[in-house]
Amino acid sequence: MTTINVNGQAYEVAVEPETPLLWILRDTLGLTGTKYGCGIAQCGACTVLVDGQAIRSCQMPVDSVGSADIRTIEAIERDEIGRKVVEAWVQEQVPQCGYCQSGQVMAATALLKQNPHPTDSDIADAMTNLCRCGTYNRVASAIHQAAG
Amino acid sequence: MNALIKIDAAAAAPLLRQQGITNLSRRQLLGLGAGALLLGGLLSTGKASAQPTPVAVKPGTRVPAFLVIGPDNSFKLLSPFVEGGQGINTGTAQIVGEELDVNPARFEVECAPPGADYAVVGGMRMTGGSFSTRSSYELMRRLGATARDMLIRAAAARLNVPASTLTTDDGHVVDAGSLRIPYGALAAEALALTPADDVKLRDPATFRYIRKPVARLDVRAKSTGRAEYAIDQKVEGMLYAAVQHAPVLGTEPVRLINESVARGMPGVHDVHLLPGAVAVTADSWYRARQAVEALQVSWSAPPASGFDAVAADYSSSAILTALKSSSVAGERAEAVGDTKASFAGAAKIIEADYEAPYLVHGQLEPPSSIARFNADGALEMWTPNQMPELFQSIAAKLAGLTPEKVILHSPILGGFFGRHFAYGQSNPFQQAILLAKATGRPVKVLWSREEEFKMDAVRPLSFSRFRGAVGKDGMPVAIQVRTVGEGPLGRWFGAAASGGAVDSSAVEGIVEKPYDIPNRSMEYVKFVHPVTIAFWRSVGHSMNDFFYEAFFDEMADAGNKDPFELRRTLLANKPRHLKLLETVGTLSGGWKRGPFDVGGTKRARGVSMASPFGSETATIAEVSIERGEVRVHDLWIAFDPGSIVNPAIVKSQVESAAALGLSAALFEELAYEKGKRLSHNYDDYPILARDAMPRVHVEIVESGAPMGGVGEPGLPGIAPAVVNAVAALTGRHIRALPLAKAKFGA
Ligand code: FES
Ligand code: FES
Numbered sequence: 062m063t064t065i066n067v068n069g070q071a072y073e074v075a076v077e078p079e080t081p082l083l084w085i086l087r088d089t090l091g092l093t094g095t096k097y098g099c100g101i102a103q104c105g106a107c108t109v110l111v112d113g114q115a116i117r118s119c120q121m122p123v124d125s126v127g128s129a130d131i132r133t134i135e136a137i138e139r140d141e142i143g144r145k146v147v148e149a150w151v152q153e154q155v156p157q158c159g160y161c162q163s164g165q166v167m168a169a170t171a172l173l174k175q176n177p178h179p180t181d182s183d184i185a186d187a188m189t190n191l192c193r194c195g196t197y198n199r200v201a202s203a204i205h206q207a208a209g
Numbered sequence: 210m211n212a213l214i215k216i217d218a219a220a221a222a223p224l225l226r227q228q229g230i231t232n233l234s235r236r237q238l239l240g241l242g243a244g245a246l247l248l249g250g251l252l253s254t255g256k257a258s259a260q261p262t263p264v265a266v267k268p269g270t271r272v273p274a275f276l277v278i279g280p281d282n283s284f285k286l287l288s289p290f291v292e293g294g295q296g297i298n299t300g301t302a303q304i305v306g307e308e309l310d311v312n313p314a315r316f317e318v319e320c321a322p323p324g325a326d327y328a329v330v331g332g333m334r335m336t337g338g339s340f341s342t343r344s345s346y347e348l349m350r351r352l353g354a355t356a357r358d359m360l361i362r363a364a365a366a367r368l369n370v371p372a373s374t375l376t377t378d379d380g381h382v383v384d385a386g387s388l389r390i391p392y393g394a395l396a397a398e399a400l401a402l403t404p405a406d407d408v409k410l411r412d413p414a415t416f417r418y419i420r421k422p423v424a425r426l427d428v429r430a431k432s433t434g435r436a437e438y439a440i441d442q443k444v445e446g447m448l449y450a451a452v453q454h455a456p457v458l459g460t461e462p463v464r465l466i467n468e469s470v471a472r473g474m475p476g477v478h479d480v481h482l483l484p485g486a487v488a489v490t491a492d493s494w495y496r497a498r499q500a501v502e503a504l505q506v507s508w509s510a511p512p513a514s515g516f517d518a519v520a521a522d523y524s525s526s527a528i529l530t531a532l533k534s535s536s537v538a539g540e541r542a543e544a545v546g547d548t549k550a551s552f553a554g555a556a557k558i559i560e561a562d563y564e565a566p567y568l569v570h571g572q573l574e575p576p577s578s579i580a581r582f583n584a585d586g587a588l589e590m591w592t593p594n595q596m597p598e599l600f601q602s603i604a605a606k607l608a609g610l611t612p613e614k615v616i617l618h619s620p621i622l623g624g625f626f627g628r629h630f631a632y633g634q635s636n637p638f639q640q641a642i643l644l645a646k647a648t649g650r651p652v653k654v655l656w657s658r659e660e661e662f663k664m665d666a667v668r669p670l671s672f673s674r675f676r677g678a679v680g681k682d683g684m685p686v687a688i689q690v691r692t693v694g695e696g697p698l699g700r701w702f703g704a705a706a707s708g709g710a711v712d713s714s715a716v717e718g719i720v721e722k723p724y725d726i727p728n729r730s731m732e733y734v735k736f737v738h739p740v741t742i743a744f745w746r747s748v749g750h751s752m753n754d755f756f757y758e759a760f761f762d763e764m765a766d767a768g769n770k771d772p773f774e775l776r777r778t779l780l781a782n783k784p785r786h787l788k789l790l791e792t793v794g795t796l797s798g799g800w801k802r803g804p805f806d807v808g809g810t811k812r813a814r815g816v817s818m819a820s821p822f823g824s825e826t827a828t829i830a831e832v833s834i835e836r837g838e839v840r841v842h843d844l845w846i847a848f849d850p851g852s853i854v855n856p857a858i859v860k861s862q863v864e865s866a867a868a869l870g871l872s873a874a875l876f877e878e879l880a881y882e883k884g885k886r887l888s889h890n891y892d893d894y895p896i897l898a899r900d901a902m903p904r905v906h907v908e909i910v911e912s913g914a915p916m917g918g919v920g921e922p923g924l925p926g927i928a929p930a931v932v933n934a935v936a937a938l939t940g941r942h943i944r945a946l947p948l949a950k951a952k953f954g955a
Contacts, residue, residue: 076493076495077496077499081495084495087441088493088494088495089493093437093440093441093443094433095434096440096573097440097575098573098575099658100658100659101658101890103891103892106573133434135434137434138433150428154428155432156294156425156427156428157295157624157861158573158621158622158623158624159294159427159428159430159431159436160438160573160624162432163434166434185899188899189898190899191573191891193624193626193869193896194868195866195869195897195902196861197898198902198905199861
């Protein structure tokens with residue numbers, strides 16, 4: 062049994078210790094807002110916040126999570142910055158297919174937590190999530206908007 | 210080109226061909242157990258005969274099939290189309306809402322189940338070919354207006370007043386006074402009425418929703434993780450399945466070397482052989498994947514060589530060589546004037562071979578599928594698809610059921626770009642059916658990204674040979690093109706649907722160009738690829754407009770003409786194209802080719818035009834070379850789809866298509882060597898990331914021409930505009946994509 066803290070709640074999960082956090086979120090806890098895109102930390106679709114940092118959960122074995130505070134997209138609107146990010150995403154009409162957007166929103170929230178007024182190049186450095194629909198420019202404007 | 214719209218239900222039948230090109234023998238399949246037998250049975254039918262559902266209804270006319278109005282005045286729209294990012298749910302709600310008089314923001318839209326009511330694309334149903342809005346626009350308006358008329362008549366009957374004294378206001382029937390009845394309170398009576406077939410449509414001058422940048426209905430759900438895709442579906446008691454496909458397409462599992470190891474792994478339910486694959490079912494997908502990847506499989510041997518199937522020595526370069534060296538006489542794709550004589554009298558003749566690689570779709574959601582046999586014997590499926598009735602009919606055959614016994618759910622798609630047509634073994638839903646049969650449990654099959662890279666149907670590798678004749682005055686007098694290859698339309702819909710001997714999806718973008726070059730001769734040689742080929746965003750245009758428009762600039766250079774001015778001259782009699790070209794010139798601040806200096810770096814611009822899917826585009830790209838690689842700074846796109854429904858969605862679709870076009874132009878190539886694909890995931894198949902995304906400036910021109918497509922047309926102009934800019938900057942005309950393969954001096 063491993064105990065993890067997700068969105069302010071403790072869960073006991075009976076899985077192999079190397080199981081990536083992503084699959085526990087999705088298949089064990091049913092939190093399917095966090096997406097699987099590549100499984101090799103390339104695309105960012107699986108991004109969650111671990112103690113406020115953007116982490117690609119597909120490459121994070123559950124036994125390395127410990128007592129960290131994990132936040133997923135399902136709890137994004139309970140976070141003050143997260144809420145602003147979501148509003149900016151809606152305002153800028155960012156999503157197309159939407160599949161990458163949970164990860165984009167989480168990565169943007171983590172960025173704004175660390176850097177409330179990122180420049181374009183800060184955004185370029187921090188936002189490496191892939192979007193096959195090519196929403197990159199709108200993601201950037203939405204981040205600027207959320208930064209106010 | 211609009212060949213697809215001509216397909217009738219019978220012509221779609223070849224899509225049922227399951228063996229595609231790999232020609233799996235029945236015997237091979239029969240060796241693989243009960244599941245395979247079922248598929249073998251299907252395969253043995255070869256070109257399955259057409260079994261179109263008898264069309265008892267006129268598609269797009271029965272209001273209750275499309276609209277569910279709740280007693281609480283909620284509005285659910287059952288759409289013929291599947292939403293995959295293109296914004297079709299919002300667009301359809303705008304169109305219906307405009308005439309029904311309901312604000313589109315109140316609609317909940319979902320993809321309708323299979324049914325004859327939804328065959329609104331030229332008598333069939335599909336989401337693709339950028340057909341959705343243009344094929345259904347009139348029909349959906351009429352549907353909304355018809356429903357509104359029924360609601361008014363129901364209110365009139367109830368109140369015993371003439372219908373002419375009533376009108377509507379956003380979901381309510383109202384009169385001149387204070388009467389205000391919600392549609393929801395009238396729906397039952399209204400839907401019992403006979404629909405009128407001559408309702409008046411709104412005067413477009415009074416539109417409140419159509420042509421307005423109405424907000425997408427799905428952005429909030431998609432920004433908060435609440436949108437549910439196929440991969441997110443779960444049903445009670447289901448097993449998870451992971452698969453390992455044959456390393457070489459067409460080979461079969463012969464023996465499992467370490468089956469007991471996989472069986473002993475945690476959570477494993479069973480190990481299965483499937484056509485062309487092995488699978489493990491388990492109590493979680495991660496466990497199923499661990500086990501299936503631990504399996505050592507001995508696979509049957511592919512043929513040593515040749516192109517009838519994927520051979521042990523198959524490679525991208527081998528097929529390219531074969532396409533180039535084909536000496537088969539071509540079928541005529543276009544012939545105007547006297548090309549032979551013009552070449553004989555030309556001042557200058559230029560020749561060039563153009564090529565483009567195989568591409569994967571790379572949609573971010575990996576394919577998955579759930580199959581469940583219900584207690585009443587029905588098969589219920591959740592599967593990504595662009596053609597519900599076709600998937601239903603394939604599933605029914607495989608399960609030995611009639612189509613009505615297959616309940617199909619079509620969840621929103623995490624990107625598609627042509628990925629979710631039926632491509633034989635390249636879709637997971639048949640595996641889900643076989644595994645649900647074998648286990649007696651609902652099964653969810655999910656392909657890892659690596660398995661998707663192995664199995665995705667690909668944009669065909671393509672080749673065309675160009676010859677151009679330039680006169681003494683520097684003007685192009687003749688162009689000759691020989692295209693050797695295969696298009697997806699012929700492969701999956703048959704020759705009848707794809708234009709006969711010349712597959713329109715192989716030559717679109719090379720034929721029917723608007724330029725006034727007096728002598729033209731285009732020919733096509735069909736050369737069937739042994740791999741599974743696909744529709745890929747903008748299909749034949751995705752490479753052919755690059756070929757043609759880049760060669761156009763070679764002709765301009767040969768005649769010492771500025772490429773923008775030459776286009777202008779050759780479009781003098783084409784007002785729609787001319788206007789678009791001038792629009793993009795102005796949008797970019799006035800045409801300048803360069804090279805010019807920006808902050809100490811040399812840059813240059815290239816221009817291109819394309820006519821995809823009934824729309825027109827003119828594109829300008831500005832590039833520089835940084836550390837030996839092409840960097841694109843700006844893309845200006847003037848886009849004329851005739852007329853539009855939602856300018857905001859049109860803009861974002863053009864941006865999105867431009868990004869994918871640039872991704873292909875700069876980075877993408879799926880190469881084969883020794884029968885295997887060399888890319889496995891996004892690490893060895895790079896796609897456009899933020900660092901290479903240019904600014905994109907879009908101007909929409911509504912010429913009033915018949916409505917064209919929106920989702921795909923922004924793509925084809927990108928590669929040629931970029932390549933032409935690179936030629937302006939470096940003097941090198943790049944004839945093979947992606948540009949990442951060409952190295953430039955710093
Ligand atoms: S799924 Fe984790 S980075 Fe792609
Ligand atoms: S919105 Fe489709 S992948 Fe980003």
